[in-house]
Amino acid sequence: MKRHPTTSRQLLETQDFGFSLIELLFVIAIAAIFAAMAAPSFRDFIAGQRIKTASYDISYALTGARSEAIKRNLNVVLAPVSGNWQNGWTVTTGATTIAQHEPFVDLTITGPAAGLTYNSSGRLAAAVAPFAISSSVSAGAAPRCVLVDLSGLPSSKAGAC
Template identity: 45%
Template structure:
């Protein structure tokens, strides 16, 4: 009985940290998935020598949480499902890579935030490569 009581106390103490851990992992996964999608779109644009577009399922900057689609012309190459417990703040319009693998227009940094306040940033350099990084302040530059 003593062992069961100690295990219950330990589990009760660990539960809040575990929630924070799970939320942080959701944010990390969402940021990684978005960055990998951008790498896929860039690669396909170079391979096909055509414009490849990443479009949020729902219009607007917060629509990215509902998922996104990578398409060339009218053909969908990849589709990401919605995320639960994560909010996105980023470009209000689609992201387009041209045939040289560069962005056709400057893209705002994507900020992905979890329910516990943890955040990650996905920024794009001049060549169009995305970079995911942890945000210490909860906001991205």
């Protein structure tokens, strides 16, 4: 016959600490269900952040190319690598490469086919098509549009162009 514990020390000696295997499996199953429910929206979130980052990178490149044209008092060209903006872009003046950007993965970026040329006053040589950025992986991620006015200043907005 087991005796009833009378002191706190005896009480601690009679208790079991920790989790049983069934309790552990139950908690893991619930965590797996929650993770499965959150995965699609997390994928859309990541794709949306990539789209936003790409639009900011394009805006910064446009602003930087405009600034370099004014500073150097030369024409500066922002052009896609291999004719595709997803492959990145280069900023050049004559034969000198000022900057270049790496390719984007899982994004679709459309923009001016020939690139942009800023003249020495920081203005564009001609009107250009806007940059449309969307995800090629997640249809739930909102696209973004980067517009460039004739003065050469870029602006970014959520939504299609």
